[in-house]
Amino acid sequence: MEENMKCEQVGLIGELMQGKELTKQLCDHLISSSSSSNDGFLMVLDGRPKVRSWTQRLSTKCFKKRKTMPKWTSQVRVCSGTAIEGSLDDGYSWRKYGQKDILGAKFPRGYYRCTHRNVQGCQATKQVQKSDKDPTMYEINYRGKHTCTQASHANKASPSTKVKVGLGENKHHILTHQKNQPQQEKTEQTQERVLSFGSELELKIEDLDYKEDTFPSFCFSSPSIGSEQEDNNIFSENNFIESFSPPYISPATSELVLHTSDFDVTEIISTPTSVTNYEMIDLDLFLDNMDFDTVFPINTTELCS
DNA sequence: AAAATTTGACCGCA
DNA sequence: TGCGGTCAAATTTT
Numbered sequence: 001m002e003e004n005m006k007c008e009q010v011g012l013i014g015e016l017m018q019g020k021e022l023t024k025q026l027c028d029h030l031i032s033s034s035s036s037s038n039d040g041f042l043m044v045l046d047g048r049p050k051v052r053s054w055t056q057r058l059s060t061k062c063f064k065k066r067k068t069m070p071k072w073t074s075q076v077r078v079c080s081g082t083a084i085e086g087s088l089d090d091g092y093s094w095r096k097y098g099q100k101d102i103l104g105a106k107f108p109r110g111y112y113r114c115t116h117r118n119v120q121g122c123q124a125t126k127q128v129q130k131s132d133k134d135p136t137m138y139e140i141n142y143r144g145k146h147t148c149t150q151a152s153h154a155n156k157a158s159p160s161t162k163v164k165v166g167l168g169e170n171k172h173h174i175l176t177h178q179k180n181q182p183q184q185e186k187t188e189q190t191q192e193r194v195l196s197f198g199s200e201l202e203l204k205i206e207d208l209d210y211k212e213d214t215f216p217s218f219c220f221s222s223p224s225i226g227s228e229q230e231d232n233n234i235f236s237e238n239n240f241i242e243s244f245s246p247p248y249i250s251p252a253t254s255e256l257v258l259h260t261s262d263f264d265v266t267e268i269i270s271t272p273t274s275v276t277n278y279e280m281i282d283l284d285l286f287l288d289n290m291d292f293d294t295v296f297p298i299n300t301t302e303l304c305s
Numbered sequence: 306a307a308a309a310t311t312t313g314a315c316c317g318c319a
Numbered sequence: 320t321g322c323g324g325t326c327a328a329a330t331t332t333t
Contacts, residue, residue, distance in 0.1 A: 095308090095309065095310085096309075096310055096311080097310090097324095097325070097326075097327095098311090098312085098324070098325060098326080099310090099311075099312075100322090100323060100324070100325095102322085102323075103321090103322065103323085109323085109324095111323095111324070111325075113325095115308095115309090127324090
């Protein structure tokens with residue numbers, strides 16, 4: 001118990017350091033952003049809604065590079081209505097902040113951000129979209145690293161933690177009428193697969209430009225900028241997987257696929273992860289066989305029986 | 306009462 | 320100009 005307390009205290013100090021660093025960077029940036037009178041936060045005075053002006057300034061100035069935030073997609077398949085909640089629960093708590101009909105998509109896209117954004121400034125967001133072709137499949141687009149304290153506790157999240165998925169499931173509509181995709185037979189097929197596999201998760205790391213980013217978004221989550229700590233590289237952070245991927249994967253999950261592009265798989269795969277059944281997977285073996293642009297499904301059906 | 310969701314409006318970008 | 324992402328007031332849920 002005492003050790004846990006210590007760990008938490010250390011974590012807390014880390015968070016505070018992080019917050020301090022973040023604030024400093026924000027200040028520095030604000031100062032340089034508003035140096036010209038025609039620019040920056042003076043726009044607040046131009047009669048537009050103030051809050052919006054501020055946030056816009058923030059997003060266009062300070063977080064201009066947010067596009068290069070780490071971004072990855074996981075596709076989660078679930079087999080029953082009740083399983084949806086559990087399987088989509090990735091261990092973090094999210095707050096829905098929007099929903100949008102997407103052109104050509106049957107189902108609307110849900111926009112979520114970390115519940116602790118306001119309190120802890122956690123920038124993690126995700127987009128959840130039900131697949132057109134296979135309604136049992138959800139594509140979840142993660143963006144940004146969790147810097148909130150829940151990130152360090154997420155592993156302990158109870159499997160029964162509930163996440164509501166309000167994606168307008170009753171609204172079966174298509175925004176445009178360009179394509180008529182033959183779906184019915186396919187759906188039957190996939191559902192058969194679903195029944196046999198239970199559920200499925202696919203993780204796809206998509207955007208890793210941030211490696212070369214001179215003003216990386218990660219600086220917000222890394223308290224040791226400019227220090228001699230060589231472990232500062234995000235790829236070698238021990239909690240990489242923990243922070244960037246769903247820390248909790250439903251026991252019903254049967255398959256994990258990693259897609260890679262220009263991405264150092266080695267470092268990620270070899271990164272120790274303290275989560276889920278995937279601890280059981282022989283990562284070294286995985287590594288030995290790993291090849292870029294190749295997909296290696298790991299069937300863990302046995303683990304879930 | 307507080308927290309979470311819904312939903313139409315707004316905004317930037319291509 | 321239309322689309323995707325975000326905001327925030329209104330509404331619902333806890």
